[in-house]
Amino acid sequence: MYSKKVMDHFMNPRNMGEIPDADGVGTVGNPVCGDLMSVYIKVKDNRLEDVKFKTFGCGAAIATSSMITELAKGKTIEDALEITRKDVADSLDGLPPVKMHCSNLAADALHAAIEDYRKKKEAEK
Amino acid sequence: MRKVYMDYAAGMPLDPRVFKAMKPYFTENYGNPSSAHSFGANAKNALMKSRERVACLVGAEKPEEVIFTSGGTESNNLAIKGVAYRNKEKGNHIITTTIEHMSVINICKHLQKQGFEISYLPVGKEGMVDPERVKDEIHDKTVMISVLYANGEIGTIQSIEEIGRIAHESQVYFHVDAVAAAGKIPINVDGEHIDLLSVSSNDMYGPKGVGALYIRKGTRIQPVIQGGGQERGVRSGTENIPGIVGMGRAAEIAKEEMAAEGKRLSQLRDKLIMGVLETIERSYLNGHPTQVSSGSACTSKTLEPSHVLLAIGLAHEEAHGSLVFTMGKQNSEEDVDYVLETLPGVVKRLRAISPLTPKEMLR
Numbered sequence: 001m002y003s004k005k006v007m008d009h010f011m012n013p014r015n016m017g018e019i020p021d022a023d024g025v026g027t028v029g030n031p032v033c034g035d036l037m038s039v040y041i042k043v044k045d046n047r048l049e050d051v052k053f054k055t056f057g058c059g060a061a062i063a064t065s066s067m068i069t070e071l072a073k074g075k076t077i078e079d080a081l082e083i084t085r086k087d088v089a090d091s092l093d094g095l096p097p098v099k100m101h102c103s104n105l106a107a108d109a110l111h112a113a114i115e116d117y118r119k120k121k122e123a124e125k
Numbered sequence: 126m127r128k129v130y131m132d133y134a135a136g137m138p139l140d141p142r143v144f145k146a147m148k149p150y151f152t153e154n155y156g157n158p159s160s161a162h163s164f165g166a167n168a169k170n171a172l173m174k175s176r177e178r179v180a181c182l183v184g185a186e187k188p189e190e191v192i193f194t195s196g197g198t199e200s201n202n203l204a205i206k207g208v209a210y211r212n213k214e215k216g217n218h219i220i221t222t223t224i225e226h227m228s229v230i231n232i233c234k235h236l237q238k239q240g241f242e243i244s245y246l247p248v249g250k251e252g253m254v255d256p257e258r259v260k261d262e263i264h265d266k267t268v269m270i271s272v273l274y275a276n277g278e279i280g281t282i283q284s285i286e287e288i289g290r291i292a293h294e295s296q297v298y299f300h301v302d303a304v305a306a307a308g309k310i311p312i313n314v315d316g317e318h319i320d321l322l323s324v325s326s327n328d329m330y331g332p333k334g335v336g337a338l339y340i341r342k343g344t345r346i347q348p349v350i351q352g353g354g355q356e357r358g359v360r361s362g363t364e365n366i367p368g369i370v371g372m373g374r375a376a377e378i379a380k381e382e383m384a385a386e387g388k389r390l391s392q393l394r395d396k397l398i399m400g401v402l403e404t405i406e407r408s409y410l411n412g413h414p415t416q417v418s419s420g421s422a423c424t425s426k427t428l429e430p431s432h433v434l435l436a437i438g439l440a441h442e443e444a445h446g447s448l449v450f451t452m453g454k455q456n457s458e459e460d461v462d463y464v465l466e467t468l469p470g471v472v473k474r475l476r477a478i479s480p481l482t483p484k485e486m487l488r
Contacts (some may be wrong), residue, residue, distance in 0.1 A: 016478055031442035031481065034430060038480045054480035056442070062478060 003093035004057060008104035010059040015052045017070035022052075024120065028105045034059040039068065039109040045115055048069050048072050048080055053109070058112025064088050068106035077114055083107050129460045133453035134277040134305065139371070140330035140454075146374040147332065148414050150367040159355065160363055166368050175373025179337050182376040183303070183322055184313035187342060192356045193369050197338035199349075202301045203338050203360065204321040205232045207346040208269050209241060212298075216243045216266035220297075222254050223436040224281075224320055225273050230432070233271075251280035252437050260291045261428065267296040274306035278433045278449055279412025282310065287405035291320030304328050304336075308379030309387065320344050326368065330449065330454065331375030335368035337466040373389035386454065393452055393461050400465040405472050406486070411437065411447055442481060 003032040004008070019040040035057035042050035051072045053065040067088050072080045085107045089095045095104060150171065156164025158172050176188040185191060194200045209219060221233055223245050233243045244262045248254050259270060270292045275282045285301060291301035303312055307322075308329030314322055316416040321344065324336040340346060340359065354359025401408055411434060430444035439447070450464070476482045 013478060023297070027480070031440070031445065036442075036480060037395040056445075056479040056481045063166060077362075 001065070002096070005091075005093045006060060006063040006095065009063035009066040009092065009104070013062055013066040015050075015066065015073070016054070017052050018054060019050060019052050022113075024113040024117025026109045026110045026114070027114055028112055029057070029061075031056065034058070034066070035103050035106055036107060037061060037065050039065070039106070039110045039113045041072075041110075041113045041117060043077065046076050048077070049074055052111070053106075058103055060099040062076075062107070063092055064095070064104050064106040065109070067091050068110050072110055077117075081111060081114060083110065127463055129456075129463055131450040131452055131456065131460070133456075134449065134451035135330075137327065137330055137332075137453050138455065140378060142376060142378060143331055143374045145373045145450050147367045147371040147384055150370050154366075158366065161352070162261055163360050167260060168364075171366060171370050171373075172364055175369045175376075177242045178380075179324070180339070180372040182307065182312070182380050183324065183339055184311075184315055185339050186315060188337055189357065190342055192338045192360050193338045193372070194338055194360055195334055195365070197302070197323050197328070198336075199228070200323035200325070200336045200338040201226070201228045201300075202303075203230065203231055203346070203349050204323055204340075205271055206236070206349050207319065207359070208298050208300070208344070209236055211345045211347040212268045213420070214269045214292065218244070218264060218266040219269045219271065220244045220259060220262050220267060220305060221247065221271045222246045222248060222273070222278055224248050224252055224279075224433045225271070226277075226302055226304065227432075229271060229273070248281075249438055250431070252276055252279045254288070255281055256284050256287040256291055260295075263295045265289070267295070267297050269300060271300040271302065274301050274303040275310065276412070276433060277305035277451070278431055279437065280414050282306070285319070286317045287448055293318040294322075295481060308376065310381065313382070314339055314341070321346075326375055327370035329375045329379045330370075331332070332371040335365055335372045337372065337448070383477070385472065390452055390456075393456060393458060397450060397452075397461045397464065404465060404469045407474075411439065 017044050021024060022040040024041045025038060027038040037055040040052045041048050046123055049100050051069040053069055055065040071083050071091060076112045085104045088106050090102055154167050156168040158165055158169035176191045180188040180191045194203060217235060217240060219241060221229060236245050246254055246258050254272060272283050272288055274285055277288040289299050298320045299318060301319050302323045304323055304325040305328060306312060307324040320341040323339050325334040348359050350361050355361050355364055398410060430441050434444035434447055477487060
């Protein structure tokens with residue numbers, strides 16, 4: 001069973017949607033595994049000014065995506081990279097063991113979005 | 126928030142009449158059927174009566190052909206391993222399908238490792254096995270064909286009688302996993318040329334932890350569980366009398382009420398299917414629209430997509446985007462109405478969250 005926090009983020013996801021002019025996009029998972037999530041970031045002065053997500057997956061996948069946007073928003077790039085899968089699960093008061101691997105990809109998606117942002121910046125130079 | 130249960134394929138409540146029948150066998154009639162005194166005779170009598178009731182449900186001629194087990198999984202193990210091991214000198218080839226229950230699939234994989242040859246026959250889009258394919262697959266080393274009667278995820282009912290006739294003509298044992306079908310549709314092991322048939326109690330409103338295997342007289346089979354020689358030596362272990370009494374009563378009730386309840390549920394099912402297809406854009410039905418427990422599936426136990434849905438040709442994301450509804454005794458028309466009221470909103474919300482939803486669908 002899901003914790004109250006997981007249910008809340010599943011039923012009322014925060015920051016859901018795309019950022020059309022995102023500075024970085026990270027997509028992880030795949031439809032085969034059943035969970036696919038994209039995290040979009042907008043960066044200003046080395047801070048994550050906006051973070052949004054879109055997810056295909058179970059309740060836990062949606063809740064972790066929603067939670068990562070709350071955890072990352074306003075943080076510096078460096079601090080955001082420090083956010084781990086465990087942080088996400090802990091902030092949601094835990095996840096069922098079976099969901100810890102497949103559905104807890106949000107931190108990876110955020111890191112991938114930052115990676116994408118850095119690559120783009122690198123290319124601009 | 127209103128709670129509606131539509132996961133009967135996974136678990137269902139015990140019928141109160143079954144519970145009532147079981148009760149005395151926990152505290153009053155606790156004898157062991159193997160004992161010669163009156164307590165034993167009492168238990169033996171109850172065991173016999175239950176055997177008759179289960180035999181009657183599946184159309185078995187002799188009650189002795191029914192062996193009680195701990196459930197559908199054990200029945201499948203006994204049927205497939207028991208026949209495979211006992212008939213080794215005759216051949217090592219078994220024919221089955223890609224949409225069997227995991228217990229059958231994993232038993233076959235286990236036998237494969239021990240040198241048995243297994244053919245997993247593919248199914249069509251609606252989940253049907255072509256009996257002609259079964260016929261073509263038989264060779265001189267084939268000892269058994271194992272096909273499930275009805276699939277609990279997509280509701281497809283196989284052409285059992287036709288496959289049975291083919292097995293019979295080729296003198297190959299025919300095992301049928303009827304866990305999802307028994308008590309819901311009529312089964313006749315004689316008319317359908319079935320040699321072994323697995324059934325489970327908790328799929329017909331009986332207690333969990335009990336099942337049965339019909340074994341046609343003369344079938345060469347060896348036990349999987351050895352011990353004190355209960356159940357004609359085929360399945361040792363002190364009989365679970367309260368459970369067996371419950372299964373017997375459940376079988377009796379199922380036989381009596383099958384026609385009426387089947388009719389009622391078919392109407393609810395059709396209303397649910399039509400309603401979903403009408404109110405939810407781009408929704409479709411997995412499996413066969415005109416058969417028992419239609420719906421489709423998502424296996425939340427393992428996170429793996431359902432092997433059944435992949436076998437009928439669905440892409441992984443389609444299988445993951447599928448939802449199974451299985452209704453039963455306690456479902457009413459109000460339940461269906463409630464689902465039809467609520468589901469479109471839920472689907473709309475999930476589609477809005479999903480990155481796979483085409484843009485034009487999100488107006």
